[in-house]
Amino acid sequence: MHPHLEESLQRGIDQIRERIGHMSARVNQALGLCWQALERRSRALAYTVILRDRCVDRIEKELDQLCLEFLVRQQPVARQLRFVYGAIRINLELERIGDYSESIARQVLKTLALPQVPALDQFQQISALAVRMLEEAVQSYLQQDADRARAAMASEEEADRLRDRLGRELLEAERSGRLPLEALTPLLTIARRFERVTDQAKNICEEVLYLCSGQYSRHRGSALARVLLVDRGHGWLSRLAESVGARLGGAGVQFTSAGLTAGPEDPRLGPFLAGRGLQSGATQFRVVGGIPDLAQWPVVVALDLESRAVFDGLPAKTVALDWSALAPGGPIEDAAFPAAAAAAEQALTERLTRLIKVLAGEAVLED
Numbered sequence: 001m002h003p004h005l006e007e008s009l010q011r012g013i014d015q016i017r018e019r020i021g022h023m024s025a026r027v028n029q030a031l032g033l034c035w036q037a038l039e040r041r042s043r044a045l046a047y048t049v050i051l052r053d054r055c056v057d058r059i060e061k062e063l064d065q066l067c068l069e070f071l072v073r074q075q076p077v078a079r080q081l082r083f084v085y086g087a088i089r090i091n092l093e094l095e096r097i098g099d100y101s102e103s104i105a106r107q108v109l110k111t112l113a114l115p116q117v118p119a120l121d122q123f124q125q126i127s128a129l130a131v132r133m134l135e136e137a138v139q140s141y142l143q144q145d146a147d148r149a150r151a152a153m154a155s156e157e158e159a160d161r162l163r164d165r166l167g168r169e170l171l172e173a174e175r176s177g178r179l180p181l182e183a184l185t186p187l188l189t190i191a192r193r194f195e196r197v198t199d200q201a202k203n204i205c206e207e208v209l210y211l212c213s214g215q216y217s218r219h220r221g222s223a224l225a226r227v228l229l230v231d232r233g234h235g236w237l238s239r240l241a242e243s244v245g246a247r248l249g250g251a252g253v254q255f256t257s258a259g260l261t262a263g264p265e266d267p268r269l270g271p272f273l274a275g276r277g278l279q280s281g282a283t284q285f286r287v288v289g290g291i292p293d294l295a296q297w298p299v300v301v302a303l304d305l306e307s308r309a310v311f312d313g314l315p316a317k318t319v320a321l322d323w324s325a326l327a328p329g330g331p332i333e334d335a336a337f338p339a340a341a342a343a344a345e346q347a348l349t350e351r352l353t354r355l356i357k358v359l360a361g362e363a364v365l366e367d
Helices: 003-040 043-074 078-109 120-142 146-153 156-175 181-213 236-249 269-275 306-311 334-359
Strands: 225-231 253-259 299-302 319-322
Touching: 003 043, 003 078, 003 120, 003 181, 043 078, 078 120, 078 181, 120 146, 120 156, 120 181, 146 181, 156 181, 225 236, 225 306, 236 253, 236 269, 236 334, 253 334, 269 334, 299 306, 306 319
Parallel strands: 225 253, 225 299, 299 319
Antiparallel strands: none
């Protein structure tokens, strides 16, 4: 390659590297401010994060344009091409993390009336882990260091454990009267958003491995689709649906259950599942408001009349299925529960079997 062309190529790569570092610093600063806003009960810090998100969006557009111009002018190959391809992908991940920061800040505003936040030390841990993992992921890209990327990826499971522990403590605080019900969903959402940051950081690390090796491992073995099954209080019906789906779907479709709110656990479901040879897929309460990025669930199913409210505000490409006819008309007496649950299991098996076939391109939905 002519020295002038090589110098121009390197200059373009350095510009992209500098902009990635700049955007990463902005996003990580926003995450840090989110934690400070929660810890200090600060409206001003929360609003600062929200207002600064426009700057992140602007940098994202500038970096995207810079990468496209580089591709057109330099026509890179091999590692340089993978570097720019990675920059485009990482740019999107960072912009999404910026959106998570704004979302966290808005949820913090809903908690300002609380005298104190339960499990604040665990919020500090998961936020610090998210910041640290993101920093390591971006630095591994900038330095093209595969070992550093692998080390950063190992932290993602710890974030999952922290999120689950936080969820349990928040639900217990709400049940014991230490946390108002209206504050439960915002705090669960904050925990889930911080955990989702580590998911995006893991994605960045996978781009680094591709950059360094040329082998793309992301999304290997992924499910055909993810299906979210919703009822009013994450009660026995949605949990039963998840268990039936897990039995039917195998590796092809992932089923997750949730509620509009966190209702009381039904002690009758466990013995019923055991008697039918079904595994309980939901070991903790989930609420829809605590699930980040609903676009990750292309199919959302409402299992009762109240849960149809989840359809409001779903991403445009989401398929919303109304299966509210499956819900019992009212409370079920203990003696009648086994028969009612068995009837629901049969109906769910039929509908979920067809849905799986539709997702595999083997059937059509019925009206």
